[in-house]
Amino acid sequence: MDPAAPAVDMERLQGFVGKVMGDIGGAFALLLSYMGDQTGVFRALRDHGPCTVTQLATAAGVDERYLREWLSAMAAGGYVEYRPADETFAMTPEQAIVLAAEGHPACMQGFFQMVVSQFATHDQAVEVFRSGAGRPWSAHHSCCFCGTDRFFRAGYAASLVDAWLPALDGMVGRLQRGARVADVGCGHGSSTVLMAQAFPASRFVGFDFHGPSIESARGKAAAAGVGGNTEFVVASAKQIGPAGFDLVCMFDSLHDMGDPVGVARRVRDCLAPDGIFMLVEPLAGDRLADNLHVLGQLFYSASTLVCTPTSRAQEVGLALGAQAGEKRLSAVLREAGFTGVRRVAETATNMVLEARP
Numbered sequence: 162m163d164p165a166a167p168a169v170d171m172e173r174l175q176g177f178v179g180k181v182m183g184d185i186g187g188a189f190a191l192l193l194s195y196m197g198d199q200t201g202v203f204r205a206l207r208d209h210g211p212c213t214v215t216q217l218a219t220a221a222g223v224d225e226r227y228l229r230e231w232l233s234a235m236a237a238g239g240y241v242e243y244r245p246a247d248e249t250f251a252m253t254p255e256q257a258i259v260l261a262a263e264g265h266p267a268c269m270q271g272f273f274q275m276v277v278s279q280f281a282t283h284d285q286a287v288e289v290f291r292s293g294a295g296r297p298w299s300a301h302h303s304c305c306f307c308g309t310d311r312f313f314r315a316g317y318a319a320s321l322v323d324a325w326l327p328a329l330d331g332m333v334g335r336l337q338r339g340a341r342v343a344d345v346g347c348g349h350g351s352s353t354v355l356m357a358q359a360f361p362a363s364r365f366v367g368f369d370f371h372g373p374s375i376e377s378a379r380g381k382a383a384a385a386g387v388g389g390n391t392e393f394v395v396a397s398a399k400q401i402g403p404a405g406f407d408l409v410c411m412f413d414s415l416h417d418m419g420d421p422v423g424v425a426r427r428v429r430d431c432l433a434p435d436g437i438f439m440l441v442e443p444l445a446g447d448r449l450a451d452n453l454h455v456l457g458q459l460f461y462s463a464s465t466l467v468c469t470p471t472s473r474a475q476e477v478g479l480a481l482g483a484q485a486g487e488k489r490l491s492a493v494l495r496e497a498g499f500t501g502v503r504r505v506a507e508t509a510t511n512m513v514l515e516a517r518p
């Protein structure tokens with residue numbers, strides 16, 4: 162051992178091992194939670210109420226022996242309750258929200274799905290990390306796309322129509338009267354559909370370069386009954402048009418793009434003279450030191466695995482990252498020719514910038 166090496170503090174060592182063991186347990190809990198979601202076990206347990214393994218296996222239609230092991234792990238991890246007196250399992254109302262309340266902002270199943278997708282393609286992650294190559298959005302497991310949509314959708318449902326659009330100068334009135342709106346990097350189109358439902362007199366075009374996502378967006382719009390005032394186009398963000406949009410929105414997509422300045426320039430060119438660019442990005446402080454907390458860990462992790470390699474796989478490859486922060490994002494918008502840039506809203510996870518030509 163190097164005699165100059167700092168002495169190991171055994172208490173701190175034990176503390177850190179304990180923290181990491183908890184994280185390993187969390188990684189298992191995440192995969193087991195995904196299994197519980199996909200097989201309907203969480204929903205069955207929530208709907209049934211306290212029950213034995215045998216009762217739950219029947220209700221969910223899964224193998225009883227595996228379920229016993231799964232429930233034991235979930236009870237040990239605090240994801241379900243175990244009642245030794247009658248050997249039953251149950252979920253508290255809070256566990257039921259986080260694990261089984263589809264559409265609730267606190268439901269984590271979409272997030273689980275996204276992270277599980279990264280484990281499924283871990284070889285690619287290691288390779289890209291080593292070589293520095295880009296990794297196109299389309300190279301990810303399909304769970305990455307539907308997990309992203311599933312997780313983000315609840316946040317958009319909670320804030321987009323009720324808080325973010327009203328924060329834009331005069332925009333709600335324009336949308337009520339009838340406006341042209343573009344949603345760039347729309348993914349599965351949940352944000353587009355929410356706006357189209359709220360403002361039937363307006364027309365919404367969702368653009369994304371990922372064909373399967375656009376297919377899914379079309380299906381979602383039809384199912385939501387907004388096929389008439391929505392359109393979804395497979396296109397790179399630098400090819401959006403025709404010009405004259407009253408509002409262009411981007412939800413958690415600018416930082417994924419290779420050339421955010423070029424894209425923002427194209428957005429500016431496509432806006433009507435009094436049009437507004439609404440940029441929704443992950444919440445972040447401007448310095449790494451501001452982001453050293455759980456949310457920062459989650460965003461930097463997703464950014465290492467998905468956002469940064471996605472940007473690098475495109476022209477320019479600026480690689481803004483998912484924690485770029487308001488100062489850096491505003492600089493991108495100003496470089497693209499926007500003069501009026503201001504922060505108009507934020508939630509626990511997102512910030513909303515308004516930019517005017």
Ligand SMILES: C[S@@+](CC[C@H](N)C(=O)[O-])C[C@H]1O[C@@H](n2cnc3c(N)ncnc32)[C@H](O)[C@@H]1O
Nearest residue numbers: 313346347348369370371397398412414417418
């Ligand atoms: C993190 S996802 C967000 C999707 C959606 N806006 C949402 O909030 O659920 C980023 C999206 O940006 C799209 N994207 C990335 N670069 C793009 C580009 N250059 N042109 C068009 N779409 C792009 C991806 O295909 C993906 O759907």
